[in-house]
Amino acid sequence: MEFISHGPAETEALGEKLGHAAGRGLVLALSGDLGAGKTQLVKGLARGLGVTARVHSPTFTLVNEYGGGRLKLFHLDLYRLETPAQILSAGIEEFLSPDGVAVIEWAERLESVVRGQWSVAAHKMIRVNIEIVSETERKIIYDDPGA
Numbered sequence: 001m002e003f004i005s006h007g008p009a010e011t012e013a014l015g016e017k018l019g020h021a022a023g024r025g026l027v028l029a030l031s032g033d034l035g036a037g038k039t040q041l042v043k044g045l046a047r048g049l050g051v052t053a054r055v056h057s058p059t060f061t062l063v064n065e066y067g068g069g070r071l072k073l074f075h076l077d078l079y080r081l082e083t084p085a086q087i088l089s090a091g092i093e094e095f096l097s098p099d100g101v102a103v104i105e106w107a108e109r110l111e112s113v114v115r116g117q118w119s120v121a122a123h124k125m126i127r128v129n130i131e132i133v134s135e136t137e138r139k140i141i142y143d144d145p146g147a
Contacts, residue, residue, distance in 0.1 A: 005138040011037045011130075012044030014140060018126075019048015022101045024071055025124045029107030032130030037138050038105045041128065045103060046073055057105065062090055072100030078109045096125075 005011040018028070018041075028045070030038045043055045050069035058064040058077045066073040074095050081087050087110060095102040104110060107127070128142040 001142050001144050003140045003142070004133070005037065005140055007136050008037065008040045011040040011138060011140070012047070015041040015044025015046075016048035017044075018142075019045040019101075022049060022071065023124070024100060025097055026101045027096060027098065027125045028101070028103045029110065029125055029127045030103060030105045030130070031108045031128070033132055036130040036132050037140075038130060041130070041140070042073075042075055042103050042105075045101070049073055049101060063095070072098070074098050074100060074102040076102065076104045078104060078106040081109060 003014055005014065022045070030041065032038050039055070039057045042057075046053070046055045046066060046069070049071050051066045051073050052068055053066050055066065055073075055075065056064070058075055059079055062076060062078075062081075064075045066075065076092070076095055078087060078092075081090060092104075092110065095104065126143045128140065131139040131141070133139050
């Protein structure tokens with residue numbers, strides 16, 4: 001699937017749509033440059049799940065957990081983890097089959113670990129890539145959540 005966003009509100013709206021459709025155990029694997037809108041998408045996802053807390057990127061804490069919605073939201077950021085060993089030692093495995101919904105920013109850093117340790121097919125994972133087209137426009141390519 002492909003979506004062209006013309007601003008943060010449209011990116012959040014797509015996230016909200018994904019949040020409404022999300023089921024327990026879903027993992028969203030987000031990729032995109034700094035400033036692409038990954039956290040904006042997560043804010044919308046949280047709203048779609050009914051989470052009312054302020055969502056912010058967990059760059060320095062690795063994971064933020066949000067309750068209060070119909071499902072828990074686990075928001076991970078792998079930006080500061082550079083090696084498979086660092087990712088494994090962070091306990092990432094528990095978030096690949098979450099008791100709720102997990103969103104992993106900088107998921108491309110997870111690829112070699114997943115390939116070597118776990119079967120992606122065994123997990124409900126949607127890959128989302130956000131490309132910066134212009135200052136206000138983003139191309140968001142994602143797996144069909146209904147597939």
